[in-house]
Amino acid sequence: MTELQTSPDRRNFFSKAAALVVGGLIAVVAPVAGMFTLFDPLRRKSAARNWTRVASLGSLPDSGEPRKFPVLDTLIDAWNKTENVPIGSVYVQKTGDNTVRVLNSVCPHLGCSVGFNATSQGYFCPCHKSSFAVDGRILDPKSPSPRAMDALEAEVRNGEVWVKFQNFRKGSPDKIPV
Amino acid sequence: MAKRLDEGRAAMGTWLDQRTGYKALLHETLFENVPGGARWRYAWGSTLMFFFSVQVITGIFLWMSYSPSSQTAWESVYYIQHHMWGGWFLRGLHHFVAQAMTVLLVLHLMQVVIDGAYKAPREVNFWFGVGLLVLTLALSLTGYLLPWDQNGYWATAVTTNIVGMSPGLGPSMQEMLVGGARYGHLTLTRFFALHAGLIPGLIILLIVGHVSLFRRHGLTPKVPLKGPDQGFWPEQVLRDAVACLAVLVVVIFFVVREHGAPLGAPADPAEQFSAARPEWYFLFLFQFLKYFPGKTELIGAIVLPALCMLVLVAIPILGQWKLGHRFNLGFLGAMLVGAVLLTWQAKRDDQRDVEFQIAKIGAARDAARAVELANAGVPITGALSLLRDDPLTQGPRIFSRNCASCHRYDGHDGLGNALPKDSISASDLKGFASRVWVQGFLNADTILSSRYWGGTIHTEGEMARWLSDHIPATDEARATRANVVLALSSLAKRPSQATVDVTDRARIALGIQFMRDTKSGCASCHTFQDVGTDSPELTEWGSRQWMIEFVTDPTHPKFFGRDNDRMPSFGKDNTLSEREIAMVVDWIREEWYRPKGAIKPP
Numbered sequence: 065m066t067e068l069q070t071s072p073d074r075r076n077f078f079s080k081a082a083a084l085v086v087g088g089l090i091a092v093v094a095p096v097a098g099m100f101t102l103f104d105p106l107r108r109k110s111a112a113r114n115w116t117r118v119a120s121l122g123s124l125p126d127s128g129e130p131r132k133f134p135v136l137d138t139l140i141d142a143w144n145k146t147e148n149v150p151i152g153s154v155y156v157q158k159t160g161d162n163t164v165r166v167l168n169s170v171c172p173h174l175g176c177s178v179g180f181n182a183t184s185q186g187y188f189c190p191c192h193k194s195s196f197a198v199d200g201r202i203l204d205p206k207s208p209s210p211r212a213m214d215a216l217e218a219e220v221r222n223g224e225v226w227v228k229f230q231n232f233r234k235g236s237p238d239k240i241p242v
Numbered sequence: 243m244a245k246r247l248d249e250g251r252a253a254m255g256t257w258l259d260q261r262t263g264y265k266a267l268l269h270e271t272l273f274e275n276v277p278g279g280a281r282w283r284y285a286w287g288s289t290l291m292f293f294f295s296v297q298v299i300t301g302i303f304l305w306m307s308y309s310p311s312s313q314t315a316w317e318s319v320y321y322i323q324h325h326m327w328g329g330w331f332l333r334g335l336h337h338f339v340a341q342a343m344t345v346l347l348v349l350h351l352m353q354v355v356i357d358g359a360y361k362a363p364r365e366v367n368f369w370f371g372v373g374l375l376v377l378t379l380a381l382s383l384t385g386y387l388l389p390w391d392q393n394g395y396w397a398t399a400v401t402t403n404i405v406g407m408s409p410g411l412g413p414s415m416q417e418m419l420v421g422g423a424r425y426g427h428l429t430l431t432r433f434f435a436l437h438a439g440l441i442p443g444l445i446i447l448l449i450v451g452h453v454s455l456f457r458r459h460g461l462t463p464k465v466p467l468k469g470p471d472q473g474f475w476p477e478q479v480l481r482d483a484v485a486c487l488a489v490l491v492v493v494i495f496f497v498v499r500e501h502g503a504p505l506g507a508p509a510d511p512a513e514q515f516s517a518a519r520p521e522w523y524f525l526f527l528f529q530f531l532k533y534f535p536g537k538t539e540l541i542g543a544i545v546l547p548a549l550c551m552l553v554l555v556a557i558p559i560l561g562q563w564k565l566g567h568r569f570n571l572g573f574l575g576a577m578l579v580g581a582v583l584l585t586w587q588a589k590r591d592d593q594r595d596v597e598f599q600i601a602k603i604g605a606a607r608d609a610a611r612a613v614e615l616a617n618a619g620v621p622i623t624g625a626l627s628l629l630r631d632d633p634l635t636q637g638p639r640i641f642s643r644n645c646a647s648c649h650r651y652d653g654h655d656g657l658g659n660a661l662p663k664d665s666i667s668a669s670d671l672k673g674f675a676s677r678v679w680v681q682g683f684l685n686a687d688t689i690l691s692s693r694y695w696g697g698t699i700h701t702e703g704e705m706a707r708w709l710s711d712h713i714p715a716t717d718e719a720r721a722t723r724a725n726v727v728l729a730l731s732s733l734a735k736r737p738s739q740a741t742v743d744v745t746d747r748a749r750i751a752l753g754i755q756f757m758r759d760t761k762s763g764c765a766s767c768h769t770f771q772d773v774g775t776d777s778p779e780l781t782e783w784g785s786r787q788w789m790i791e792f793v794t795d796p797t798h799p800k801f802f803g804r805d806n807d808r809m810p811s812f813g814k815d816n817t818l819s820e821r822e823i824a825m826v827v828d829w830i831r832e833e834w835y836r837p838k839g840a841i842k843p844p
Contacts, residue, residue: 076476079476079477079480080475080476082476082480083475083476083479083480083483086480086483086484086486086487087479087483089487090292090483090486090487090490093296093335093490093494094295094296094299094300094335095299097300097303097328097331097332097335098299098300098302098303098332099303100326100327100328100329100331100332101303101304101306101307101322101326101327101328101329101332102303102306103327104326104327104328104329107327140619142318142321143314143317143318143320143321143325143616143619143620144317144619144620144621144622145618145619145620145621146621146622
């Protein structure tokens with residue numbers, strides 16, 4: 065390893081150090097430039113959702129059995145902006161003459177789409193078998209879901225059901241908006 | 243403690259070495275003998291290696307955000323350039339390093355030929371190098387298309403059509419490359435696979451061959467030797483790194499100065515693009531082609547470049563001949579001087595070409611407008627549909643194609659092209675129905691100028707006669723005329739006058755009062771609101787709807803009727819669609835999308 069070293073040790077040390085410094089400097093530029101774009105999504109906060117109309121009160125059965133409706137709103141997908149397209153879906157059930165309960169149809173466990181089973185009168189997630197009562201509570205203590213189904217802010221205005229649609233972080237016991 | 247750590251590290255090193263042999267590999271990589279000591283001139287190969295890896299790294303990061311389809315390619319690149327954190331820098335780095343690599347390739351080739359490094363036993367390695375040169379240029383060509391902007395689109399159309407021109411399999415090869423008869427999704431997916439997959443893969447294979455052959459034969463020392471031999475590490479590594487740093491500094495200078503890489507307007511197959519040019523390092527080929535008109539084109543586009551490539555490949559064989567080395571030097575020199583001259587010529591031609599300069603300004607305007615519109619969100623039909631529905635972009639084009647044979651817009655054809663003076667026969671429509679425009683129109687001195695009715699049969703008409711008979715002589719008459727100007731202009735409801743039309747409402751009311759006067763006012767001839775009898779009607783005169791109806795059919799009794807002077811009924815005759823008429827009208831009314839907070843363009 066040393067047979068080629070003809071220059072004095074000090075000069076050799078300087079060259080090695082300088083080569084490492086300059087080499088390190090030029091080597092980081094491209095990866096660092098790329099990292100910024102890689103981390104770009106982290107600094108983007110999803111915009112607060114608007115109130116959207118999802119259904120008319122008349123289309124809901126008085127029995128309180130839930131119905132599933134798509135939520136139409138403006139979808140912003142990177143550069144695309146599309147008005148009035150489905151951005152998710154909700155279960156709406158009548159809880160009184162002029163009151164409703166609205167649940168996000170996505171399982172709080174790992175985000176599969178939850179189905180409503182009319183015979184058992186409860187929600188059931190086909191992926192990991194989380195089950196929920198008709199009001200969204202966890203039914204089975206062994207259910208893998210860490211929390212109840214996500215209830216959404218909802219209002220009845222002139223016979224129409226309006227909802228503030230929101231998704232929440234999956235797998236957490238707390239409802240954290242995303 | 244430190245000693246134990248060292249021992250631990252050594253043990254781990256031995257463990258890893260026994261299983262991988264990395265020490266020998268590292269030794270092999272770093273301790274190449276450099277005969278006569280390290281020199282700057284040996285740095286070119288290393289810089290190319292370094293910048294190729296920069297391209298791989300920046301390329302992979304760009305790949306994470308790029309979407310190759312004709313509705314998303316421009317859009318994703320726009321998103322990288324204008325919205326992603328540091329995206330412009332990443333793009334700029336990829337773009338300008340590509341240009342630097344072309345320069346470095348030429349320098350490397352020059353150094354190899356000048357030093358005779360192609361001679362036996364290094365012939366095969368020279369051919370590897372030529373292969374790398376061709377592949378790197380292929381990377382440039384394929385990469386130029388990927389942003390799917392006007393420049394890349396039209397430049398690629400030309401190169402692929404050259405492929406299609408080649409005899410025999412040419413047309414089939416072109417169709418295969420383009421993914422069909424038209425440029426579209428498949429062109430992008432294919433070019434992207436070539437650009438990010440096949441070509442870099444081949445380059446890596448050739449680099450492995452190139453470097454291992456280089457190691458086998460050692461470098462070609464420049465005689466006389468400067469001093470004793472040195473190791474590649476650290477002396478030559480230091481020089482290589484400094485050379486890379488120097489080039490990188492230049493690249494970053496351009497990246498910052500240009501704020502990334504250029505991005506034109508989205509590709510539009512239907513829109514003439516007179517500003518199309520290849521990348522600057524292909525300009526010499528572009529210029530070369532100009533010398534081969536008509537059927538000789540094949541010679542300039544394919545035969546001669548292929549012959550030059552053949553001579554380049556033959557350099558090691560030619561070098562065996564007694565005067566071979568000199569011939570090779572002469573050939574390379576002639577090629578370089580030729581390329582420089584042709585590039586200079588191409589640049590000079592473009593500079594003198596007024597139409598090209600105007601096209602370039604137009605291209606920059608469209609590019610900026612596309613970004614402005616896209617900032618409000620791109621529909622899934624792509625950014626091109628934004629431009630196609632934009633009065634500011636389409637208005638001037640529709641105007642220049644359909645209106646500019648008689649009308650002018652601020653003296654030009656709408657797009658900025660000058661027109662022959664004697665071709666003016668109708669009014670200049672810049673600011674039509676605005677206060678300034680109406681003031682010139684309701685003035686006996688100016689109505690007969692070519693800005694208004696000077697070139698029409700209306701010079702002999704009643705309106706012109708009335709104006710010359712009613713030149714306001716008193717202060718009162720002048721005030722009334724001024725009020726009529728405000729009133730008539732206010733009927734147009736031009737958005738730019740919305741505020742002043744409100745502040746001047748008292749004077750406008752006085753003007754309207756005069757207009758409604760059936761004895762001495764406008765309504766003595768014109769139909770206006772519920773008074774007057776004759777055409778053209780002045781109700782809502784100059785408003786958006788009035789203009790659309792007028793352009794649709796100026797011969798309608800409501801307008802000029804039989805007195806119409808040569809103006810075609812664009813809508814009635816289906817020369818223009820409703821949408822086109824509305825866009826040209828909106829453009830003349832300066833009624834187009836403006837981002838919030840933006841200043842009104844002049």
